[in-house]
Amino acid sequence: MGYRIRPDADFTEEFRSVAKKQLLHAVTVLEEQPDGVDEAIHSFRKNLKRLRSLYRLVAREVPDFQKRENARLRETARSLSAIRDAAALIGTVEYLRRTARSPDENEALGRIITILEGRRDWMAEAERGLEQRLMEVASTLKEAITSLDTISFDQSHRKNARMLAKSWRRTSLKAKAALTACHDEGTAEDFHDLRKRTYDYRLYHSLLRDIWPGAMKAKRDAAKTLVEDLGHIHDLVVLSELVEAEPQLFNRNDDLTHLLDAIIFRQQQDRREALLKAEIVFSDHPDEEAQRIELLWAAVT
Numbered sequence: 001m002g003y004r005i006r007p008d009a010d011f012t013e014e015f016r017s018v019a020k021k022q023l024l025h026a027v028t029v030l031e032e033q034p035d036g037v038d039e040a041i042h043s044f045r046k047n048l049k050r051l052r053s054l055y056r057l058v059a060r061e062v063p064d065f066q067k068r069e070n071a072r073l074r075e076t077a078r079s080l081s082a083i084r085d086a087a088a089l090i091g092t093v094e095y096l097r098r099t100a101r102s103p104d105e106n107e108a109l110g111r112i113i114t115i116l117e118g119r120r121d122w123m124a125e126a127e128r129g130l131e132q133r134l135m136e137v138a139s140t141l142k143e144a145i146t147s148l149d150t151i152s153f154d155q156s157h158r159k160n161a162r163m164l165a166k167s168w169r170r171t172s173l174k175a176k177a178a179l180t181a182c183h184d185e186g187t188a189e190d191f192h193d194l195r196k197r198t199y200d201y202r203l204y205h206s207l208l209r210d211i212w213p214g215a216m217k218a219k220r221d222a223a224k225t226l227v228e229d230l231g232h233i234h235d236l237v238v239l240s241e242l243v244e245a246e247p248q249l250f251n252r253n254d255d256l257t258h259l260l261d262a263i264i265f266r267q268q269q270d271r272r273e274a275l276l277k278a279e280i281v282f283s284d285h286p287d288e289e290a291q292r293i294e295l296l297w298a299a300v301t
Contacts, residue, residue: 003050005207007300011160012152018207019054022047023145030138037130041084044137048073053203057167058153065151069144076140079133086120089242092235096262108258115249161297164208169290171200176286179278186271188237194278195230198223201281211296222281229274236267 002021005014026047033040052073059066093113100106124130153160175197181190202223209216240263243250250256 003203003206004209007157007208007211007297010155011157012155015054015058015153016148016151019051019148020145022051022054023141027138027141027145030134030141033134037124037134038084038087040134041080042087044080045077045084048077049199050203053200054207056171056200057204057207058163060166060170061153061163062151065147069147072140072144076137080137083120083124083130085238086116086123088235089239090116090120092232092239093259095232095235096259096266099266100262101265104254105258105262108252108255109262111252111255112250112259119249157301158298161294164297165290165294168204168293169286171197171204172282172284172286172289175201175278175282179275179282182271182275182278188234191230191233191271191274192237194274195227195234198227198230198278198281202227208293208297211293211300219281222277226274226277226281229270229277233267233270233274236263236270239263 003018005011005018026044029040029043029047052070055066055069055073090113093109093116097106097109097113100109153163175194178190178194178197181187182194184190202220205216205220205223209220240260243256243260247256250259
């Protein structure tokens with residue numbers, strides 16, 4: 001699936017093509033579910049994240065379109081989030097178990113995985129009308145495909161170069177601000193904001209990679225690793241929230257103690273490592289990066 005905008009092609013056609021491919025893939029996996037419902041929802045949500053990043057890239061140029069479609073995609077993703085989130089919690093404990101610090105902790109986390117697997121299966125069985133909901137979501141995405149016909153961009157290559165540069169600068173500035181907040185108070189929301197902005201930053205390197213393939217790939221790979229690390233940090237927060245919201249799931253106090261100790265230890269380690277990586281990923285000045293993007297894009301004819 002091509003997730004790139006070629007600088008030597010018509011920008012409107014390229015934008016519509018990228019968006020349509022993501023939407024069509026999401027519709028296909030929801031309707032056909034080649035690897036089961038859980039993986040279909042997971043794949044669909046990844047497509048929607050890429051779309052929302054794409055739409056943020058042009059938000060200042062087409063604000064009404066971005067606002068409307070972002071709301072559509074956000075609500076559509078939320079409608080299928082519960083079961084996928086239940087499965088993701090299992091993966092989070094598996095992540096903790098891979099770095100267990102003692103045999104007792106390893107065994108405790110294994111028992112907790114079994115509990116969470118039971119919770120996921122129960123939720124899937126209790127979910128009524130899931131297949132119907134999947135078809136409704138697919139229908140909504142088809143409407144989103146149709147809406148792409150309403151959007152167009154200026155045919156001026158230089159103007160589109162300025163638009164991309166401004167969006168790039170805005171994303172970099174937001175990432176820098178989130179990184180500063182992580183160093184200061186470092187709340188869960190601060191790290192989540194950094195993750196979202198890094199995700200956009202990574203995808204922008206994919207979208208515009210043709211203007212400087214080698215450098216874009218190196219930065220994209222570094223940003224991808226950072227996104228994964230920040231994702232683990234967020235997942236640990238969600239796991240902590242589950243413990244607080246559903247303590248009755250954990251009927252062995254010693255297992256719960258091991259789980260909480262593992263979460264705290266892993267959070268501290270992951271945060272330190274993520275901040276070091278983020279300083280490298282966002283080491284360039286946003287103004288200089290934006291100017292470079294504009295010049296490189298404008299240079300392609």
